[in-house]
Structure formats: C-alpha cells, structure tokens
Amino acid sequence: MSIDISGLIFSAISLMTPVxxxxxxELLVERSGVLxxxxxxxxxxxAFAAFMGAYYYGDLGLASFIAALSGMVFCALFAIxxxxxxxxxxxxxxxxxxxxxxxxxxxxxxxxxxxxSPIPPHIKETLKPIDLGALSEMPxxxxxxxxxxxxxxxxxxxxxxxxxLISKTGIGLKIRAMGEDPQVADSLGINVNLTRYTLxxxxxxxxxxxxxxxxxxxxxxxxDNMTQGRGYVAIALVILARWNPMLLIAASFFFSMVDALxxxxxxxxxTYIPPQLALMLPYLFTIxxxxxxxxxxxxxxxxxxxxxxxx
Amino acid sequence: MPIIELRKITKVYPGGxxxxxxxxxxxxxxxxxxxxxENGAGKTTLxxxxxxxxxxxxxxxxxxxxxxxxxxxxxALKYGIGMVHQHFALIPSMTVLENLRLGLFDRKxxxxxxIVEVGELSKRLGFDLRLDVPVDALxxxxxxxxxxxxxxxxxxxxxxxxxxxxxxxxxxxDRFFQALKQLKSEGHGIVFITHKIREALEVSxxxxxxxxxxxxxxxxxxxxxxxxxxxxxxxxxxIVPLPDRPRTPSDKPILIVKDLVVSxxxxxxxxxxxxxxxxxxxxxxxxxxxxxxxxxxxxAIAGLRSPKSGEVVFIGENSxxxxxxxxxxxxxLGVAMSLSVMVNSIIRSIDENSKGRIxxxxxxxxxxxxxxxxxxxxxxxxxxxxxxxxxxxxxIQKLIVGREILKSTKVxxxxxxxxxxxxxxxxxxxxxxxELASKGVGIILISSDLDEILKLSxxxxxxxxxxxxxxxxxxxxxPKLIGIHMLAxxxxxx
Ligand SMILES: Nc1ncnc2c1ncn2[C@@H]1O[C@H](COP(=O)(O)OP(=O)(O)OP(=O)(O)O)[C@@H](O)[C@H]1O
Ligand SMILES: [Mg+2]
Numbered sequence: 126m127s128i129d130i131s132g133l134i135f136s137a138i139s140l141m142t143p144v145x146x147x148x149x150x151e152l153l154v155e156r157s158g159v160l161x162x163x164x165x166x167x168x169x170x171x172a173f174a175a176f177m178g179a180y181y182y183g184d185l186g187l188a189s190f191i192a193a194l195s196g197m198v199f200c201a202l203f204a205i206x207x208x209x210x211x212x213x214x215x216x217x218x219x220x221x222x223x224x225x226x227x228x229x230x231x232x233x234x235x236x237x238x239x240x241x242s243p244i245p246p247h248i249k250e251t252l253k254p255i256d257l258g259a260l261s262e263m264p265x266x267x268x269x270x271x272x273x274x275x276x277x278x279x280x281x282x283x284x285x286x287x288x289x290l291i292s293k294t295g296i297g298l299k300i301r302a303m304g305e306d307p308q309v310a311d312s313l314g315i316n317v318n319l320t321r322y323t324l325x326x327x328x329x330x331x332x333x334x335x336x337x338x339x340x341x342x343x344x345x346x347x348x349d350n351m352t353q354g355r356g357y358v359a360i361a362l363v364i365l366a367r368w369n370p371m372l373l374i375a376a377s378f379f380f381s382m383v384d385a386l387x388x389x390x391x392x393x394x395x396t397y398i399p400p401q402l403a404l405m406l407p408y409l410f411t412i413x414x415x416x417x418x419x420x421x422x423x424x425x426x427x428x429x430x431x432x433x434x435x436x
Numbered sequence: 437m438p439i440i441e442l443r444k445i446t447k448v449y450p451g452g453x454x455x456x457x458x459x460x461x462x463x464x465x466x467x468x469x470x471x472x473x474e475n476g477a478g479k480t481t482l483x484x485x486x487x488x489x490x491x492x493x494x495x496x497x498x499x500x501x502x503x504x505x506x507x508x509x510x511x512a513l514k515y516g517i518g519m520v521h522q523h524f525a526l527i528p529s530m531t532v533l534e535n536l537r538l539g540l541f542d543r544k545x546x547x548x549x550x551i552v553e554v555g556e557l558s559k560r561l562g563f564d565l566r567l568d569v570p571v572d573a574l575x576x577x578x579x580x581x582x583x584x585x586x587x588x589x590x591x592x593x594x595x596x597x598x599x600x601x602x603x604x605x606x607x608x609x610d611r612f613f614q615a616l617k618q619l620k621s622e623g624h625g626i627v628f629i630t631h632k633i634r635e636a637l638e639v640s641x642x643x644x645x646x647x648x649x650x651x652x653x654x655x656x657x658x659x660x661x662x663x664x665x666x667x668x669x670x671x672x673x674x675i676v677p678l679p680d681r682p683r684t685p686s687d688k689p690i691l692i693v694k695d696l697v698v699s700x701x702x703x704x705x706x707x708x709x710x711x712x713x714x715x716x717x718x719x720x721x722x723x724x725x726x727x728x729x730x731x732x733x734x735x736a737i738a739g740l741r742s743p744k745s746g747e748v749v750f751i752g753e754n755s756x757x758x759x760x761x762x763x764x765x766x767x768x769l770g771v772a773m774s775l776s777v778m779v780n781s782i783i784r785s786i787d788e789n790s791k792g793r794i795x796x797x798x799x800x801x802x803x804x805x806x807x808x809x810x811x812x813x814x815x816x817x818x819x820x821x822x823x824x825x826x827x828x829x830x831x832i833q834k835l836i837v838g839r840e841i842l843k844s845t846k847v848x849x850x851x852x853x854x855x856x857x858x859x860x861x862x863x864x865x866x867x868x869x870x871e872l873a874s875k876g877v878g879i880i881l882i883s884s885d886l887d888e889i890l891k892l893s894x895x896x897x898x899x900x901x902x903x904x905x906x907x908x909x910x911x912x913x914x915p916k917l918i919g920i921h922m923l924a925x926x927x928x929x930x
Pocket of ligand 2: 481828
C-alpha cells in the first residue's frame with residue numbers, strides 16, 4: 126500500500142479551509158473575552174442556507190452570500206443573549222447549537238418531505254477552484270498550492286490579517302485588553318459591547334461561509350448535522366494555537382493532514398481497520414496534542430465570563 | 437468657581453442600602469482635598485459618582501458651572517475628571533507602555549510621541565517609569581504612577597485617589613506626596629481618601645469628613661487643631677491606645693523556614709533563600725519595601741504557592757496543616773465576592789464546620805461563627821446573607837481579619853492587616869493581634885506601616901531583594917537603621 130504524499134498535502138490544504146476560517150473568526154472573538162461555542166451552529170446554518178440558495182436559485186455566489194448572512198443572524202442572536210443580556214456564554218452556545226441542528230433538520234424536511242428518498246436532493250454544480258493557468262504548471266509546488274477554492278486563500282489571508290490586527294494595531298490592543306479585563310477596558314472608554322458585537326457578527330458571516338463549503342463545495346447536498354463538530358474542532362485548535370493566528374494556520378494544517386490521511390486509510394478498504402476507528406483519528410490527534418502542549422497555556426483572562434456594568 | 441461640584445447627592449444601592457444622603461462636595465483648582473470617614477461612611481461611593489463609575493439616585497453634578505450627567509467613567513474623563521481606584525485599573529499581562537496607550541482613548545498619538553510625552557510628564561513629577569516591563573512585575577507604587585501618568589495623558593484636571601497610601605511604605609508615600617504637590621502647583625484639583633489622619637494634615641488644604649453617608653464636617657486645614665479632634669469627629673469618640681502587652685515569647689519554635697526559594701507567577705525568583713524561625717507567642721515583623729518578596733514568602737508559608745526549594749515546617753502539626761492567613765490582596769485571595777458574608781466567614785475552614793460522615797454543612801454552627809466574626813470587629817453588613825461585594829473595602833478587610841483571628845490556629849500570617857481600616861478598627865485589630873500573641877500564637881506580621889511593626893513586633897526581620905538582610909531584637913529597634921536596611925543589599929527601591 127502506498128500513499129501519494131503530494132496528493133495528501135493537497136487535500137489537507139483544502140480540508141483545512143473550513144476549520145481555519147471558523148478558527149480565525151473564533152480566535153478574534155475569544156481574544157475579546159467571549160467564548161462562542163455557537164460557531165459550530167453557525168457553520169451548520171451556513172451549510173444549510175448555502176445548499177438551499179444553490180438549490181432554488183442555482184447561483185453559487187448568491188448561495189455563499191446567503192450562507193454568510195444567515196450565519197451572521199445566528200451569531201447576532203448569540204451576541205444579544207451573551208453581550209447585551211450577559212447570559213452564560215457556555216450554556217447559550219450549547220443551546221444555540223442544539224437549536225441549529227433542530228432548525229436545519231426541520232426546515233430541510235419541511236422543504237423536501239419527511240421521507241428520505243434513496244437519492245437525496247442535490248445540486249448539479251459545486252464551487253470551482255480558481256484557475257491560475259500557467260502558475261499551476263510550476264514544478265512540485267505548483268500543483269500543491271494552486272488550484273484550491275478561493276475560500277482557501279481567503280482563509281489564509283484572513284489569518285494573517287488577524288495576526289496583524291491583534292498584535293500590531295491599536296484596535297488589537299483594545300480587543301486584547303477587554304479579553305483580559307472588560308471592566309478596566311470599559312472604564313478607559315473602550316466600547317466593549319460594540320467591539321464584541323462587531324467581532325461576533327463577523328464571526329457569524331465567516332463561519333457561515335465556512336459551513337457553505339461542506340454543502341456546496343465538497344459535497345453537493347445537505348445532510349443532518351453535517352458539520353459533525355468541526356466548529357468544536359476549530360475551538361480546540363484555537364487553544365492549541367495559544368490564541369495566535371499564525372500558529373492557528375499550522376495547527377489547522379496538521380489537523381487536516383491527519384484527516385486526509387484518515388480518509389485515505391478508509392479508501393484503502395482495509396478490513397482490519399474499521400472506518401469508525403479511522404474517523405476517530407483527527408479528534409484523537411487533537412486530544413493528544415492538547416494534552417502534550419495545551420496544559421500550560423493561558424488564555425484571555427476574562428474568557429467566557431459575562432460582563433455587565435455596575436449601576 | 438470650583439472645577440466640579442456635587443449637589444445634594446443621594447445614592448441608594450439596589451437592595452436598599454443608602455450609601456450617600458444629600459451630600460454636597462466640591463473640588464477647586466490647585467487644591468488637595470482630603471476625604472475622611474470611618475469604614476462604610478460612603479467615601480468610595482461618592483467618588484465613584486463623581487468620576488462616572490456610578491450613577492447617583494438623585495442629585496446634580498456641575499463641571500465649571502455647567503450641569504452634566506456622567507454615563508460612564510469615560511464620560512467623566514471627557515470632562516477632565518479621573519479616578520485611581522484601590523484596585524488598579526491596569527492589565528497586568530500587558531506592558532506599561534501598552535497600558536498607557538490603552539488609556540489614550542480618542543487622542544491620536546504615535547508610539548514615539550507617546551514616549552516623549554510620558555518622558556516629559558515623568559520628569560515633572562519625579563517618576564522613572566520602565567516602559568517595557570509587564571505591569572505584573574511592578575510594585576504598588578509603580579502601578580500607581582502609571583495610573584497617574586495615564587490620567588494626565590488624558591488631560592484631566594481633577595484626580596481622585598481612593599486610599600492611595602494604604603499599600604505604600606514610608607519612602608514611597610513621600611514620593612507620592614511630592615507628586616501631589618507638583619500636580620497642585622500646576623493647577624490640578626486633587627481628592628484623596630485616607631484613613632491616616634496625619635497624612636491628611638500633612639498635605640491637604642481642605643478636609644471633608646463623612647459619617648453614615650452624610651458630610652458631618654468641612655474644614656480648612658488651618659481650622660484643624662490636632663489629630664484627636666479629627667478622630668473624634670470621624671467616629672464620635674477618642675481612641676485610647678491600650679498599654680503594651682507583657683512580652684513573654686517562649687524559646688520554642690513553632691515554625692521553621694529553611695532556605696526557601698519562591699518564584700512568582702511569571703517564574704521570576706522573588707524569594708532567594710530565606711531562613712528564620714517563629715516562636716510561640718511571638719510577633720515577628722517583616723519590614724521591607726513592597727515587592728521585595730514579601731507576598732511570595734507569605735503565600736509559600738500559607739501553602740498557596742509551592743516553593744522551588746527549601747522547607748516550611750510547622751512543629752507539632754501534621755503535614756496538611758494550614759496556618760491562618762490574611763492576604764494583602766483581599767479581593768483576589770481573601771473572599772469570594774459574590775458569596776454571602778456567612779459563607780465567606782467559614783470559607784477557609786469548611787471541614788471544621790461540617791458534621792457527620794458525609795460532611796454536611798452545619799448551618800447552626802456556621803451562623804453562630806459568622807455572627808461572632810461580624811461582631812468581633814464590627815463588620816457593617818446589610819445582613820449575614822448579603823454578598824460580600826455589597827460591603828465597603830474596609831468592612832471586607834474586617835471580615836477577613838476577624839475570620840482568621842477567630843479561627844484559633846497556632847500560627848497566623850498577617851499581610852497588611854490594617855490596610856484600609858479606619859483608626860478605631862485598626863486599633864482594634866492591633867489589640868487583637870497582641871492578645872493573640874500573649875495566648876501563645878506565633879504571628880508573622882508583614883506591613884508597610886513601620887510604626888505598626890515597631891509597636892507590635894518582638895523581632896523585626898528586614899527583607900530586601902528577596903533576602904532577609906537582618907533580624908533586629910526588640911531592644912535594638914531603631915526606625916532609621918531599619919529603613920537603611922530596607923534599601924540595602926540589592927533591595928530595589930521602586
Ligand atoms: N455594590 C454595592 N451594593 C450595595 N451596597 C454597597 C455596594 N458598595 C458599597 N455598599 C454599601 O454602601 C456603604 C458605603 O460604602 P463605601 O464603599 O462607599 O464606603 P467607604 O466610605 O469607602 O468605606 P471604606 O473606608 O471601608 O472603604 C456601605 O454600607 C456598603 O455596605
Ligand atoms: Mg472605600
């Protein structure tokens with residue numbers, strides 16, 4: 126048995142896109158002191174909305190837009206509950222993820238009927254890679270780094286932008302300050318709630334877009350709970366990356382390498398490796414690396430603590 | 437015309453506690469205005485209202501004669517009113533420069549311009565700030581200077597200080613007063629809350645005294661005759677210090693500390709090989725400039741911080757023994773702010789207050805103990821069930837000190853036990869410590885108040901740069917000599 130290394134790297138880069146997108150958005154939100162477990166739900170909503178858009182309008186650009194918009198609405202609800210009303214972020218996030226599973230499964234059946242037909246409804250076309258012509262003819266690397274979906278390049282640029290924003294700008298300083306101590310930030314005249322709202326809305330849009338990749342990029346259909354915990358993985362990767370956007374790129378890549386490897390092992394159809402075991406690998410990998418590297422990391426001091434002004 | 441004027445301010449906290457009743461207060465240009473009053477009198481509340489941190493229930497605020505409403509501290513800053521709280525508003529994990537930049541708000545300054553301006557301000561006030569170190573590594577005095585500079589960068593005209601000297605030691609207090617006088621000469625108005633009457637007399641131009649939410653006296657400095665007069669105004673009686681206790685410490689050590697090395701949270705060695713013993717019935721004072729390893733030493737002995745090397749042995753106790761401990765940082769280590777007074781009074785002795793095999797909480801016992809703690813030093817609390825965050829700073833301190841003294845263990849570590857207490861409560865605490873020592877308890881007293889250490893201790897160990905540079909016997913006590921040792925041998929002067 127042999128595994129084609131460059132093919133492996135290529136699929137790792139493409140698989141990493143949704144977790145990196147969701148991860149960088151979540152990373153920025155967490156630096157401001159908010160833990161949004163709802164990123165999982167926002168991805169699922171995005172996946173569903175994108176599929177519906179593509180199915181009924183037949184336009185993938187419009188579908189992507191709808192996905193981003195609905196992810197944003199979803200996170201806006203989270204923001205109202207946790208930022209304005211200062212509800213517990215963890216509980217709210219979990220509840221909203223259950224809501225997302227319920228709502229997508231329900232609307233899916235409401236649109237396509239209650240009985241799952243042998244051939245589920247699907248779309249004819251999926252997202253296309255950018256064609257860079259001659260560039261992809263470059264020896265060795267050409268095939269690896271060109272020919273991905275535009276989302277992949279967007280994700281990497283976004284991560285680099287996030288790094289610059291957090292560590293080099295005044296806005297980044299303010300975001301970090303409110304993640305350490307929102308009360309102090311507030312007393313200095315930094316608008317904590319507005320900043321957190323902005324970051325959460327952006328996260329919603331980006332996570333929605335990340336989710337759309339699943340239903341109109343890699344597959345051509347929607348399946349119940351099709352994100353399968355990728356949002357949670359993104360959160361784990363943020364911890365693994367110690368809230369550093371550059372490390373997040375690396376962490377997402379390695380996670381996706383294991384994922385790609387796992388897919389190949391499955392494809393080999395070896396009877397002595399049950400597919401469930403292979404499926405487990407990337408998650409097992411995350412847990413092991415977290416155990417090894419993640420124990421001493423210190424996140425934003427005010428992470429997941431709700432903040433309300435004293436009256 | 438005063439820069440800022442409060443008229444008929446009343447503050448009722450949610451829950452019905454009236455903290456201010458019809459208070460008038462003002463600050464003029466170029467004056468230092470001292471605000472005095474016993475614990476729970478309403479001083480902090482009034483100043484938070486003046487600096488936008490709280491909204492008054494009724495009453496009016498005027499800046500330069502113009503009626504204003506402050507929605508937040510940032511609003512007040514726009515009108516040039518800024519406050520330095522007891523609990524510093526700094527982000528410990530960020531550097532000094534980053535903390536300064538955060539406070540700039542809508543002032544656009546490049547990093548270089550900022551450094552230049554900070555340099556100019558520091559020069560005027562006689563500060564020397566290290567800009568690239570994280571605030572974590574700084575002493576209370578240095579942190580206070582950052583806050584002052586930050587307010588000045590925002591061009592404030594009124595600076596309010598809530599008990600600014602309570603954690604500073606002698607030389608740092610002098611530097612602070614120097615800066616206050618400089619600010620005053622530049623035309624700033626300054627309010628300064630304190631419990632140390634001598635300080636108020638030393639620097640202030642006007643003195644306002646509060647009691648039970650009301651202003652009961654407004655005096656010019658020249659109208660005040662002596663300290664006693666002010667104390668009497670504040671608490672309605674004179675304080676007669678008790679005679680000194682008989683000094684009969686035994687020779688029997690109950691605690692031996694050997695070659696102790698302790699690091700702080702960032703891994704920096706703060707205690708660099710400390711050895712001493714503590715005898716039963718003895719008060720061992722530890723004198724030193726804040727930030728020279730006192731806190732880490734106390735935490736290591738209290739069992740809250742594992743030492744890098746060395747030993748802490750309690751003679752005649754089993755290995756799980758924990759001494760009573762009054763931490764300097766009452767908010768972080770002393771209490772759980774949102775739990776009740778009752779729970780907080782037993783929070784460090786839960787096992788002793790449980791019964792039966794399953795260790796069910798014994799509420800009858802807890803209630804009784806809590807009642808004892810509250811009446812011991814007269815903690816002013818709405819009820820035993822009220823969360824501790826509803827208490828004034830001094831009353832939280834009384835709760836912690838009372839709890840630790842009444843727990844009756846053989847060893848007590850008291851860090852700044854009287855910080856933030858009014859004159860009467862501080863005297864009560866000193867008497868209680870004396871009495872405890874004469875009952876055979878060994879006490880380690882860490883305080884920035886040298887007078888307090890001199891009065892209570894049987895021996896004084898001077899700590900400097902993480903080492904004990906000298907131990908004085910009572911017969912050799914000499915404030916000057918102790919002061920010199922505090923700054924000696926690599927001890928850094930913040
Ligand atoms: N957040 C709060 N909620 C309810 N009551 C409060 C709150 N903060 C303070 N109080 C009450 O208001 C009164 C005045 O408190 P304040 O903190 O202003 O006193 P203080 O004069 O600063 O005392 P200290 O010298 O002890 O610091 C106290 O009785 C206190 O219990
Ligand atoms: Mg106070």
